[in-house]
Amino acid sequence: MKILNVVGARPNLMKIAPLVEEMGRYPEIQQTLLHTGQHYDDQMSQVFFDQLGIPQPDIYLGVGSGSHAEQTARVMVAFEKVLQDDRPDVVVVVGDVNSTMACAITASKLWVPLAHVEAGLRSFDRRMPEEINRLVTDALADLLFTTSRDADENLRREGISPERIFFIGNVMIDTLMKHRERARGLGTPGRLGLQLGHYALLTLHRPSNVDDPSVFSDILDALTEIQRDLPILFPIHPRTAQCLQQFGFSDRLGTAPNLHLVEPLGYLEFLDLMMHALLVLTDSGGIQEETTILGVPCLTLRENTERPVTISEGTNILVGADPARIVAETRRILAGGSGAGRVPELWDGHAAGRIVAILRERSCQCASYT
Numbered sequence: 001m002k003i004l005n006v007v008g009a010r011p012n013l014m015k016i017a018p019l020v021e022e023m024g025r026y027p028e029i030q031q032t033l034l035h036t037g038q039h040y041d042d043q044m045s046q047v048f049f050d051q052l053g054i055p056q057p058d059i060y061l062g063v064g065s066g067s068h069a070e071q072t073a074r075v076m077v078a079f080e081k082v083l084q085d086d087r088p089d090v091v092v093v094v095g096d097v098n099s100t101m102a103c104a105i106t107a108s109k110l111w112v113p114l115a116h117v118e119a120g121l122r123s124f125d126r127r128m129p130e131e132i133n134r135l136v137t138d139a140l141a142d143l144l145f146t147t148s149r150d151a152d153e154n155l156r157r158e159g160i161s162p163e164r165i166f167f168i169g170n171v172m173i174d175t176l177m178k179h180r181e182r183a184r185g186l187g188t189p190g191r192l193g194l195q196l197g198h199y200a201l202l203t204l205h206r207p208s209n210v211d212d213p214s215v216f217s218d219i220l221d222a223l224t225e226i227q228r229d230l231p232i233l234f235p236i237h238p239r240t241a242q243c244l245q246q247f248g249f250s251d252r253l254g255t256a257p258n259l260h261l262v263e264p265l266g267y268l269e270f271l272d273l274m275m276h277a278l279l280v281l282t283d284s285g286g287i288q289e290e291t292t293i294l295g296v297p298c299l300t301l302r303e304n305t306e307r308p309v310t311i312s313e314g315t316n317i318l319v320g321a322d323p324a325r326i327v328a329e330t331r332r333i334l335a336g337g338s339g340a341g342r343v344p345e346l347w348d349g350h351a352a353g354r355i356v357a358i359l360r361e362r363s364c365q366c367a368s369y370t
Contacts, residue, residue: 002086003031003089005020006034007057007099008097011285012094012095012097013052014052014171014172014175014176015118016094018171018352019352021352022352022355025356032088033057035060035061036061036075036103038063038075047267051179051266051267052267063099076102079102079103089113091112093137096118096131100116104116104141113142113143115144116137116144116145118146119138120138120146123305124304127208130306135158143358144164147168147170148167148345150309152165166358173290173347173349183267183268183269183275200277201233201280201281202280204234206302208283210240216249217247222326223259226327229330229331231259235262274290280298281299282301288305288316289314291314291316292313292347298310298315299317299326300316313341313344315339315341
């Protein structure tokens with residue numbers, strides 16, 4: 001069985017790592033790891049390969065940065081050649097980045113069976129590029145592996161045959177559970193001058209938040225207020241740092257001495273910081289899931305989420321970009337007003353095993369091709 005696993009950006013790596021490890025247990029599986037190069041520097045990619053024990057990619061496309069159209073086109077052109085040469089039995093894509101959609105389209109047009117890990121997530125906001133990527137990939141996939149029951153419902157509502165949908169849990173949680181104790185022993189908060197349980201951790205990178213100077217300014221207003229009560233550690237994404245300079249906001253950091261900017265961190269260091277934070281502020285999808293497992297309050301700086309289970313069962317609260325809402329929810333948490341949440345169904349560290357079992361059972365004879 002020849003399986004071609006595709007990654008393109010940092011969020012993909014936490015999802016592919018347990019699959020690569022699980023596939024490696026079976027001699028009959030010949031797996032190839034392909035990296036499109038959508039994230040291509042050490043801070044945004046290589047350090048994750050090293051820390052998660054992922055082997056170096058067998059194939060590296062090196063597509064680099066560019067507009068959504070440019071990136072997608074480069075991936076499709078390069079990936080088509082790989083499929084024509086290698087002709088795998090199945091292509092496995094994860095998540096919702098541009099590489100995911102580009103490889104899905106290419107595989108589908110060449111009649112190569114396609115499996116999508118983390119299928120069915122919907123924000124119902126088509127202004128998000130990731131939403132378009134999710135919709136297209138799921139429409140083309142032959143096997144759709146979901147993280148939650150609501151994702152199953154989304155797919156059925158869109159006309160996907162139930163025979164192609166498999167609720168298997170969350171592979172990102174497989175990775176978190178495997179590395180949690182290792183991360184806990186790093187002492188990252190102390191090395192950064194932070195007291196355990198007495199700081200906030202911030203990530204901010206979505207175009208809707210950082211590309212619009214008005215929205216970005218509002219969020220900075222809220223952060224400036226919060227840091228008066230609680231130190232904030234901010235591992236800053238390269239695009240966010242660029243926008244900070246472009247809009248002339250760097251000088252505002254001088255009025256926020258407890259807002260500490262640092263370079264992007266490795267997976268283990270960030271996990272260590274996340275599990276010891278009083279709260280997390282983010283616009284990332286995956287962090288909403290990780291904080292749910294860790295029981296850490298999460299304020300999501302968006303008006304919607306494709307992961308509603310993190311709200312209904314977890315620790316996540318949507319606050320948007322309104323400074324008053326952000327500050328009010330933070331102060332409520334500081335006053336002890338946050339609940340612990342509970343672990344969603346099948347988020348138990350064994351999702352990769354379920355996926356590989358289904359792939360082996362099917363012998364890659366996906367429904368559309370039998």
